[in-house]
Amino acid sequence: MRKTWILRCCLAAVALLVRSAMAQEQEKAEKSSGTGAAAAAATASSPDMHSPALPKPGREVVAEERAARLEGEKRFRTNCGRCHQQPHKFPPRVMATAIRHMRVRAMITDEDMRFILRYMTQ
Amino acid sequence: MKRTTIFISLRGCLRTLAGLTPVIALLLALTAFVPSALGQAAPEEEARPIPLLTGSAGFLTGFTGGQPDLHPLVTPLVLLPIGPKWLFETRATLETDLVQVPGRSGFHSGPVQKEVEYAQLDFIANPYITMTVGRFLTPFGIFNERLYPVWIRNLQSDPLILPIGIGPSNASTGAMMRGGFRAHPQFNINYAVYFSALSTTSPVDSDRFAGGRAGIFVPKARLEIGGSFQHLLQQERSDLFGFHLIWQPTRLPLDIRGEYADSKRGSGYWIEPAYKLSQLPFLQNEMRRTQLVARYQQFFTGPLPSDSLPPVNTKQFEFGLNYYFLDGLKGSSNYGRQFSSAGNANVWTLGLTYRFVVPLGPTGSAR
The missing domain is CATH 1.20.5 (Single alpha-helices involved in coiled-coils or other helix-helix interfaces)
Known part of the structure; x- marks a missing residue:
């Protein structure tokens, strides 16, 4: 009892x-949705509100990509290296299955899974 | 007789499930209220998963007390993703022992042992909960579930306490709920809660028990600690406890793993540091592939006997050397000495292990 x-x-x-x-x-x-709304409001109240949305500058996109790759690599080393040697990169669809398996087996978080999958398929 | 046992077991299962109804209802309710934001597109949708045939093969040579034993084995694992949230996985082992027969030359093989280690269906309900049904590796401690395959383990011998808490064939038959999530910016929590029914059909036999495991992982410190609990719902109806630890210091290429388990049939612990020589300033290509491993373990007998655990108090020290030729191909060797009142013995192992991955469909190309 x-x-x-x-x-x-x-x-x-x-x-x-x-x-x-x-x-x-x-x-x-x-x-995050609140921040988005605030940002939208700020944009709306800005003097050039009627100007078309500008694409993100190329440098910013590259920096974001690089940051995501570094974060992915860090999470890959931290999570995968806990149990086994870090494998080489696999093709995207192979990695998609492997990461789903590891999500269940090693109980890696959803966020870690996204970063690792992105890093491993780049 | 068998039918009666199964009937009693089923009745017991239903009674236990009835007792757990409020908690199960609460958990199901939580699952139902998971916000739709969590149902965002899974990253796999960008690269649709394909069925895989993976697993490992190994050729292990052991010398225990001077007796040689050649042990080839293949462990195929089939992963079959179904839709965006389901996964069917099954692993089998095919192995044999080649031994010397007195009066005959060479090594002679016995029958090939075939065993389906597990066959489970996983449903990833949301980022916090995955439901599993079928036959699954019992999540008691970490070795059985995460470190068992020959290409993963650092030393080829099993820890002495491995049989504690994992059932008669290392697996459970029933259902499990598990998951891992970020509970705090500094740490993740992982958990598994399971129930196993009695099965007396060899080699897929299992005990009737309920249990759980929970762990905290601190990514910054690369430290995972956790505990396991199990209540046996048959025989002596005892409780089993376990603790585990994995630590990888950030400044050293060192892995430290350890486990402790306690049951009425025995208790004990093992601790295993493994150090990669990648920081040595010479022969860097060779050194970064070389790993030194040691394991110290102790086992203490309990008040009840067990067929799978040592019959007397035992201490064992092992050290080994692994060399990673390629990704997935590893040569391993280790020497150990076992001390017990039944007699001391040397344990030698030499082996070659390989991890394979065979896609069963178009693999796509890297982005």
Whole structure:
């Protein structure tokens, strides 16, 4: 009886953790949408609001790509290297299956999975 | 007799599930309320996953107490992604032992042992929850689930405490809920909660138990610590506990892994540091492929006997050398000495392991 209660408590604790993480995620999403709305408002109130949207400067895109690649590499080393030697890069569709397998087996997070997949398929 | 056992087992399962109904309902409710933002396009959608045949092959040579033993084995793993959220995975092992028969020259092989280690269907419900049903590797500690394949493990011998908490054939038959998520900017949490039903059909036998494992991973420190719990719902109905640790210091090419497990049938621990020689200033191409490994372990017998655990208190020290020829191809050697009241023995292992990946469809090209 006592053991069943221990098990129930463990499950409840996990549920609470999941709930808190989901709340954090929701809060983050709300914040980012709020920031987006604020940015849109700022754009609308700017004097050149009627000018067409300018494409991101090429340098900025390259910098973003580079940052994403570095972050992907860091997460790849941190997550994959925990259990095994870091493999060479695989073709994108092979990597997509492998990362789904690792998502289940090694329980890597959704965010880490995205960065690693991006890094490994570039 | 068998039918009665299965019936009793099923009745027990239903009773346990009924007891857990409020918690399961709560978890299902949480799953249902996951915001739609979490259903954003999976990155795999950009590169659609294809079925894979992967796994490992190895040729291991062991000398235990002076007796040679050649051990070829192949472990194919099939990964079959279904749609954006499902994955079917199954792993089998085909192995044999080549031994010297007294009075005959050369090595002679016994029958090839074939075993489906696991066959499971995974449903990735959302970023926090993955549901698994079928036959799955029991997530008690880390070795059985994450470090077992010959191409992954640093030393080819199994830890003495490996049989604790993983069931009679290393796997469970039932259902599992698991996941990993960022709980805080500084750390991730991973968890697994499972239930296994009794199965007496060899070689896919399993015990009836319920348990869980939870771990905290701190990416900045590259440290993972966690614990496992299991309650056996048959025989002595005892509790089992375990702890695990993986640490990779950021400044050194060093991996430290360790586990502790405790049960009525025995307890013990192992700790395994592995150091890559990549920081040495000479022969850098060779040194970055070379890894030194050591493992120290102790096992203490419990009040109840076990067929798969050592019959007496045992200590074992091993050290080894691995050389990574290519990505996936590894040569490994290790020497160990086992100390127990049943007699001390040397343990030597030499082996070659290979990890293969065969795509079963068009692979696409790099972006």
